[in-house]
């Protein structure tokens with residue numbers, strides 16, 4: 001083993017852990033997402049060549065980040081996993097082929113959804129009433145932010161379902177609300193947020209709920225946990241049911257069967273993303289059939305039945 005290779009790996013791992021703490025815990029990253037993604041892919045490459053170097057504190061062994069201890073902790077009954085990222089159409093095609101091979105089926109339907117640039121959240125309802133809201137945290141233990149969730153207008157406080165249910169999605173700040181917030185902060189001589197995702201995270205993880213209320217946060221809910229308990233058979237059906245229950249859902253999803261349709265969807269939203277009223281940073285591929293999702297299951301860190309295609313960074317036109 002070349003000592004400097006190992007030393008460079010440790011330096012890369014430590015640098016990525018600093019970036020993660022800034023992004024997930026301090027809501028104030030100092031590096032752009034695409035730069036973080038590039039370094040993270042480099043770490044994965046080194047670790048696949050040297051698995052014996054991998055330790056528990058590596059970013060590849062953890063989801064999300066440390067939590068703000070000021071909030072009560074909330075242990076997720078089912079871990080809130082992240083997902084694998086791919087960075088090209090070819091890689092997304094290869095991932096889709098691997099999934100088809102795993103289930104030994106050539107005609108697997110995928111539900112394509114916009115990847116919202118926000119922060120993950122979980123909502124739990126009992127007897128039709130919202131009883132718990134939490135962040136992802138490290139995927140296993142998140143922050144109980146229930147009082148703040150009640151301040152988000154588009155989160156239904158009651159739903160027409162008596163059974164206990166957990167749903168998950170993304171909390172985000174729309175582009176206009178973000179611009180208004182930063183202009184107000186500039187007028188008040190305060191620091192501005194680097195981007196809507198950090199502003200949403202900083203607003204949702206506020207200890208003062210009235211501040212959360214003032215920030216006009218929004219949500220897109222896109223997961224029903226244990227959907228078969230509610231008679232749901234596919235992801236596209238679950239999205240429709242979530243909307244009928246009163247959740248804010250993103251209806252730009254598309255069920256696709258072949259790769260031409262995937263290419264069309266990616267091209268369409270790579271164009272449209274600049275005009276959408278919220279930030280997206282990619283496309284989520286989900287196996288549409290829940291029985292196939294169960295067959296595929298999860299690896300230690302990510303589901304096998306979903307992955308994200310990440311758009312290239314938007315060129316800043318100076």
Ligand SMILES: NC(=O)c1cc2c(N)ncc(C(N)=O)c2s1
Nearest residue numbers: 081082083113114115116222284
């Ligand atoms: N599993 C994850 O970490 C996800 C993250 C996201 C995201 N940021 N936006 C949209 C979706 C979606 N439509 O499923 C997912 S899924």
